[in-house]
Amino acid sequence: MNNFELLFQGFTVAFALPNLIAALLGGILGIVVGAMPGIGAVTGVSLLLPMTFKLNPTTGIIMLAGIYYGNMYGGAYSATLMNIPGDSPAVMTALDGYELTKQGKPGKSLFAGNVASFIGGSIGIIFLTIFGPLLAEVGLKFGPAEVAALIFLALTSIGWLLGDDPVKGLIASGIGVLLSTIGIDGASGLPRFSFGNMNLISGISFIPLVIGMFGFSQVMEMMQPGSSTHAEPAKRLTLRESFLDRSEMKRILMPSLRSALLGNFIGFLPGAGGTTGSFLAYVMEKKVGKNRAQMGKGAIEGVAASEAANNAAAVGAFVPLLSLGIPGSATTAVLLGGLMMWGLRPGPLLFESDPTFVWGLISSMYIGNLVCLVAGMAIIPFLMSFLRIPTKIMAPIIVIICIVGSYSVNNNMFDVWFMIFAGIGAFYLKRYAFPIPPVLLAFVLAPRFEISVRQALSISNGNAMVFLQKPIALGLLLFTFALLLAPVVMKIVAKIKKSYK
Amino acid sequence: MEILLALVFMTVSGYWLQQGLAVYGFYVDGKPGSGFIPVLFSILVMILSAIALVRAVRTKRAAPSKATPAGDASPTVSADIDSWKTRLQPLIPAAIAIVGIYAITYLGVVVAVALIAFCWVRFLSHYTVVRSFLFSVPIVLFIYVVFVWWLRVPFPRGVFGF
Numbered sequence: 001m002n003n004f005e006l007l008f009q010g011f012t013v014a015f016a017l018p019n020l021i022a023a024l025l026g027g028i029l030g031i032v033v034g035a036m037p038g039i040g041a042v043t044g045v046s047l048l049l050p051m052t053f054k055l056n057p058t059t060g061i062i063m064l065a066g067i068y069y070g071n072m073y074g075g076a077y078s079a080t081l082m083n084i085p086g087d088s089p090a091v092m093t094a095l096d097g098y099e100l101t102k103q104g105k106p107g108k109s110l111f112a113g114n115v116a117s118f119i120g121g122s123i124g125i126i127f128l129t130i131f132g133p134l135l136a137e138v139g140l141k142f143g144p145a146e147v148a149a150l151i152f153l154a155l156t157s158i159g160w161l162l163g164d165d166p167v168k169g170l171i172a173s174g175i176g177v178l179l180s181t182i183g184i185d186g187a188s189g190l191p192r193f194s195f196g197n198m199n200l201i202s203g204i205s206f207i208p209l210v211i212g213m214f215g216f217s218q219v220m221e222m223m224q225p226g227s228s229t230h231a232e233p234a235k236r237l238t239l240r241e242s243f244l245d246r247s248e249m250k251r252i253l254m255p256s257l258r259s260a261l262l263g264n265f266i267g268f269l270p271g272a273g274g275t276t277g278s279f280l281a282y283v284m285e286k287k288v289g290k291n292r293a294q295m296g297k298g299a300i301e302g303v304a305a306s307e308a309a310n311n312a313a314a315v316g317a318f319v320p321l322l323s324l325g326i327p328g329s330a331t332t333a334v335l336l337g338g339l340m341m342w343g344l345r346p347g348p349l350l351f352e353s354d355p356t357f358v359w360g361l362i363s364s365m366y367i368g369n370l371v372c373l374v375a376g377m378a379i380i381p382f383l384m385s386f387l388r389i390p391t392k393i394m395a396p397i398i399v400i401i402c403i404v405g406s407y408s409v410n411n412n413m414f415d416v417w418f419m420i421f422a423g424i425g426a427f428y429l430k431r432y433a434f435p436i437p438p439v440l441l442a443f444v445l446a447p448r449f450e451i452s453v454r455q456a457l458s459i460s461n462g463n464a465m466v467f468l469q470k471p472i473a474l475g476l477l478l479f480t481f482a483l484l485l486a487p488v489v490m491k492i493v494a495k496i497k498k499s500y501k
Numbered sequence: 502m503e504i505l506l507a508l509v510f511m512t513v514s515g516y517w518l519q520q521g522l523a524v525y526g527f528y529v530d531g532k533p534g535s536g537f538i539p540v541l542f543s544i545l546v547m548i549l550s551a552i553a554l555v556r557a558v559r560t561k562r563a564a565p566s567k568a569t570p571a572g573d574a575s576p577t578v579s580a581d582i583d584s585w586k587t588r589l590q591p592l593i594p595a596a597i598a599i600v601g602i603y604a605i606t607y608l609g610v611v612v613a614v615a616l617i618a619f620c621w622v623r624f625l626s627h628y629t630v631v632r633s634f635l636f637s638v639p640i641v642l643f644i645y646v647v648f649v650w651w652l653r654v655p656f657p658r659g660v661f662g663f
Binding site: 167168170171174175177178181185187188190192193216219220221223224225392393395396397399400402403404407408411413416417419420423424427428429431432434446449450453454457458461462 | 506525532535546598617625
């Protein structure tokens with residue numbers, strides 16, 4: 001039987017009433033949990049995992065996949081409406097999403113995000129259906145040197161791409177990397193930079209950091225006299241105003257498609273994840289997009305690029321998970337735990353040994369993606385009504401959510417203290433034009449970068465030439481330097497042209 | 502302030518550099534040690550902070566020469582920005598959050614959230630007592646239903662036991 005026949009068979013499994021209900025319930029719960037600042041996909045899936053214990057394995061995993069999916073959709077909502085990314089991939093969505101909200105177009109941003117998520121998810125599932133096991137092998141060609149080169153590309157472009165001042169952007173990225181080195185060193189198992197504090201031995205938690213730097217600093221800005229930070233619309237927004245017209249749909253179509261392809265590929269790479277995917281897609285859009293000048297100032301293309309790549313990467317992560325048993329992200333690691341709990345052993349043999357389960361799961365993704373699109377659209381009016389809350393009331397709500405959300409991550413008050421500290425730090429950094437997203441993105445990407453660099457150097461007995469001997473790594477490094485040098489070269493070319501004239 | 506920020510970054514990265522080299526090791530047994538990445542990135546941050554510092558000093562030195570003519574509104578605006586009220590007002594949420602930490606620990610999450618919400622809306626937003634109460638009730642309900650009842654987050658129970 002070919003993949004399509006197996007998929008058709010899978011649909012008969014997915015359309016069984018319990019599985020259909022499980023996908024629906026999982027999708028809706030995932031959106032709700034994902035939209036809550038501070039919860040995030042990993043925590044969301046972990047918290048909802050026990051709900052699936054009473055179901056049979058196929059139904060349980062279908063529901064988990066729905067939760068995972070819904071989380072990816074939901075993460076964009078708090079980023080767009082409150083400038084608090086629910087999870088790291090949504091950091092890029094907040095850049096343009098919140099700007100659109102400030103311009104009185106929150107519905108357009110949410111709508112664009114939903115449509116792009118659907119496109120990204122669909123492309124990811126189609127690729128999983130057709131090329132699943134084959135793509136997993138391509139992903140495996142990315143060893144430590146290649147992954148390090150890929151993340152180096154992301155890390156170097158973060159600083160000078162976000163914000164007006166490349167020096168301040170790069171300082172922000174550097175600070176993010178230094179913060180990520182606090183805690184246990186993944187390679188040697190020794191604690192670093194913990195200052196004798198027990199709470200820092202396990203490192204800094206991302207969620208309190210992101211809540212502080214985005215959410216809490218936002219409230220501090222709201223408290224400034226004459227502040228116009230809170231996106232409080234002057235008039236009641238209707239659902240009709242949120243729909244994208246034909247020209248806007250056209251504007252997001254190409255960014256969504258190319259970002260989905262890139263994000264899906266990043267998803268195949270073990271450990272790269274949605275954050276790298278959404279960031280690189282945003283970078284690509286800023287370089288090649290038609291509306292690149294508007295990126296970061298409220299462009300729907302920015303929201304679409306980030307969301308399409310994020311969702312495509314989320315599905316892409318299923319490829320190494322199912323075919324090789326390697327989780328591509330922290331959330332898929334939780335899913336792997338779920339699979340193993342039911343006695344399923346992901347790996348090359350899973351497609352042959354348990355086709356009913358694998359293809360039932362893949363076909364349920366098509367349904368789950370559609371469910372999330374419809375559910376996401378349905379809750380847009382409710383979400384927009386949230387924006388009608390005046391600043392005077394919004395500020396305490398955000399502060400309370402910041403405190404409770406930070407505590408919930410590790411059930412530890414230290415995280416709340418750290419969140420406040422991060423918020424104050426971010427407030428003053430923003431005041432002096434230091435961009436905040438590079439700190440967070442570098443913080444997320446750096447641990448993987450460090451492990452990959454050190455693994456590559458250890459394998460080659462400390463020979464740094466390993467990065468130049470691998471064709472993929474060399475190509476990525478050359479591309480990075482080309483990107484870095486491009487503005488300088490363009491300036492020189494422009495000067496030469498001017499002097500000739 | 503920009504000069505101060507650059508100096509802070511230089512000091513922090515200097516500490517990372519020193520620890521990376523002296524304590525964790527840059528290269529150990531021919532392989533990168535625990536201090537490898539901290540050293541590389543602390544050097545990068547130090548160089549960039551030095552550039553930022555030089556720029557900030559130059560800007561500050563150049564500032565008096567760009568002084569605005571008499572009667573211009575800019576000095577008044579600048580004075581206003583630097584006023585103590587402007588500087589301290591953004592720190593109110595931080596002060597409230599710190600009080601919130603102790604309130605949650607000793608009074609429990611329900612009472613603490615109710616108090617924070619009520620006091621903020623009553624005294625900072627200047628709403629009436631009734632409206633402040635009406636506002637704080639749904640917030641407490643939301644936090645209780647989602648975080649305590651549904652997600653089962655084990656908050657400190659405080660003296661009231663909930």
